[in-house]
Amino acid sequence: MENLANQRKNYKPTLPNTLKDLQSITLEKGEHPSHVDSNVAELIPNTKSQPFMHITEKKSDVSNALKIGVVLSGGQAAGGHNVITGIYDAIKKINPNSELIGFLNGPSGIINSEYKELTSDFIDLYRNQGGFDMIGAGRTKIETLEQFENSAKTVTKLNLDGIVIIGGDDSNTNAALLAEYFEKENIKTKVVGVPKTIDGDLKNEHIEVSFGFDTATKTYSDIIGNIARDALSAGKYYFFIKMMGRSASHVTLECALQTHPNYTIIAEEVAANKKTLQSIADEMCDMIIKRAEKGKNHGVILIPEGTIEFIPEFKALISELNDLLSTSKHAEKIANTENREERINLVTQQLSKESAQCYQTLPYEIKLQMIMDRDPHGNVQVSKIETERLFIELVKSQLKEKSSKYKGKFSAQPLFCGYEGRSCLPSNFDSQYCYSLGHVAALLINSGVTGYMASVQNLTLPVKDWTVAGIPISAMMTMEKRKGKLKPVIEKALVDLNGKPFQKFVESRESWKFNDEYIYPGPIQFFGPESITDLTSITLDCEKSHSVSKC
Ligand code: FBP
Numbered sequence: 001m002e003n004l005a006n007q008r009k010n011y012k013p014t015l016p017n018t019l020k021d022l023q024s025i026t027l028e029k030g031e032h033p034s035h036v037d038s039n040v041a042e043l044i045p046n047t048k049s050q051p052f053m054h055i056t057e058k059k060s061d062v063s064n065a066l067k068i069g070v071v072l073s074g075g076q077a078a079g080g081h082n083v084i085t086g087i088y089d090a091i092k093k094i095n096p097n098s099e100l101i102g103f104l105n106g107p108s109g110i111i112n113s114e115y116k117e118l119t120s121d122f123i124d125l126y127r128n129q130g131g132f133d134m135i136g137a138g139r140t141k142i143e144t145l146e147q148f149e150n151s152a153k154t155v156t157k158l159n160l161d162g163i164v165i166i167g168g169d170d171s172n173t174n175a176a177l178l179a180e181y182f183e184k185e186n187i188k189t190k191v192v193g194v195p196k197t198i199d200g201d202l203k204n205e206h207i208e209v210s211f212g213f214d215t216a217t218k219t220y221s222d223i224i225g226n227i228a229r230d231a232l233s234a235g236k237y238y239f240f241i242k243m244m245g246r247s248a249s250h251v252t253l254e255c256a257l258q259t260h261p262n263y264t265i266i267a268e269e270v271a272a273n274k275k276t277l278q279s280i281a282d283e284m285c286d287m288i289i290k291r292a293e294k295g296k297n298h299g300v301i302l303i304p305e306g307t308i309e310f311i312p313e314f315k316a317l318i319s320e321l322n323d324l325l326s327t328s329k330h331a332e333k334i335a336n337t338e339n340r341e342e343r344i345n346l347v348t349q350q351l352s353k354e355s356a357q358c359y360q361t362l363p364y365e366i367k368l369q370m371i372m373d374r375d376p377h378g379n380v381q382v383s384k385i386e387t388e389r390l391f392i393e394l395v396k397s398q399l400k401e402k403s404s405k406y407k408g409k410f411s412a413q414p415l416f417c418g419y420e421g422r423s424c425l426p427s428n429f430d431s432q433y434c435y436s437l438g439h440v441a442a443l444l445i446n447s448g449v450t451g452y453m454a455s456v457q458n459l460t461l462p463v464k465d466w467t468v469a470g471i472p473i474s475a476m477m478t479m480e481k482r483k484g485k486l487k488p489v490i491e492k493a494l495v496d497l498n499g500k501p502f503q504k505f506v507e508s509r510e511s512w513k514f515n516d517e518y519i520y521p522g523p524i525q526f527f528g529p530e531s532i533t534d535l536t537s538i539t540l541d542c543e544k545s546h547s548v549s550k551c
Pocket of ligand 1: 244
């Protein structure tokens with residue numbers, strides 16, 4: 001049966017003009033980055049001083065066949081399959097005898113030598129399709145010496161010229177460390193990273209956006225627009241929508257710009273203004289009371305999943321809980337206490353006075369979520385806490401206290417925009433961006449460099465004018481304290497409160513609060529005028545504009 005997903009297999013992503021004839025181009029070394037962190041450089045002596053790579057004309061026509069491995073690391077993001085088809089098509093254009101190996105279920109596939117050869121018939125099933133199911137993904141990190149050694153054995157056995165690691169900031173940091181290890185051990189395999197994550201927090205002066213952000217935010221904005229229209233039509237519900245995206249609020253901000261909800265939390269602003277949970281709930285209540293005075297008992301509120309990490313009293317509580325539940329002498333007793341009430345009491349007794357107070361103000365279900373759902377290291381799983389329900393409860397109880405002022409009727413619906421945005425059919429933007437990224441990754445390996453990230457730039461221009469480069473990952477790395485230890489990392493980009501996307505939001509948000517100025521963007525479009533099918537995100541558009549008024 002013909003359906004949209006099948007139709008999409010025939011879509012031909014446009015390539016930037018510079019990538020159209022791979023036979024006549026190559027990537028060549030250019031200028032060096034102005035700065036590499038000296039502590040990072042010490043950790044990667046063999047790969048520390050790498051220049052940027054730029055497209056130039058090729059001097060000879062002969063290219064050897066390449067054998068490349070590819071792995072999908074971390075959470076799903078639309079477009080991952082197109083990175084793989086991009087690598088495949090590029091290496092076949094470079095030399096038709098080239099081969100592509102897919103490592104299964106994430107980096108553990110490299111460590112445990114689990115892989116499959118990717119053939120053209122198989123690859124074709126996944127062209128322009130969502131998800132990561134072509135080879136599966138996983139969150140294992142290649143970190144220990146044993147894991148490095150096993151990875152080296154796998155790539156040597158397969159005689160790989162290169163390996164492409166498609167992942168977020170942590171996976172790309174690991175790519176740089178793996179590149180260093182292979183260089184040190186004289187292993188010929190080159191390592192190249194590709195920037196992936198719906199969270200949009202892997203971006204900097206060299207990487208304009210991570211893939212998956214565009215599709216995820218368009219998918220969520222469609223849902224939020226529909227919900228807003230439902231709220232407006234019935235006039236009886238407040239929708240509290242938690243937005244996926246980890247610590248950074250890029251996803252929430254983009255969706256707010258696309259849909260104009262009545263109230264949006266931006267977690268970075270909460271931190272900057274040292275807002276408390278109560279003060280945020282207070283602001284929501286003030287809005288709800290004023291809207292009720294105008295006869296409005298409906299609304300839409302966006303809450304980034306990272307919010308509570310940025311509220312100072314919560315940050316302290318989470319950090320105390322992490323210690324208490326994993327390493328403290330009480331950890332075992334708490335874990336073995338089956339009765340939920342008793343467990344809550346036990347935890348409360350061991351917290352500092354301030355944290356105990358904060359914990360006690362929480363609704364019962366949230367108290368439980370904070371001590372029951374923990375990650376493999378014993379830490380609180382912040383992303384699993386139902387912040388949307390937390391705010392509903394807080395607002396409910398504050399409205400009761402303010403009953404002399406509040407004459408409306410409060411009825412709320414919780415919602416979570418998360419997994420449904422990660423594996424859907426990639427937008428034209430992500431399809432084309434990823435296909436180009438795959439080509440750049442292949443070209444970098446063909447040039448014999450290692451420890452690089454593929455970069456496609458000028459993304460708000462028509463695709464034909466996009467430019468490409470190879471960025472030494474070391475130029476993006478810095479040292480950060482993680483779990484008490486200094487570690488090399490690629491800095492996570494948080495929402496810049498002086499940046500144009502946030503400023504654009506600030507300009508309008510007061511008006512969105514009381515006048516229902518909702519926008520209903522509708523679903524991602526694959527057919528029709530390019531002005532609709534190839535739209536980029538408002539965030540990207542603003543960041544590239546000269547002024548807020550132009551975006
Ligand atoms: P990555 O950082 O690996 O791209 O994952 C992003 C993300 O979707 C976050 O937005 C979310 O908090 C998390 O993954 C959910 O993880 P899981 O898939 O393990 O539930």
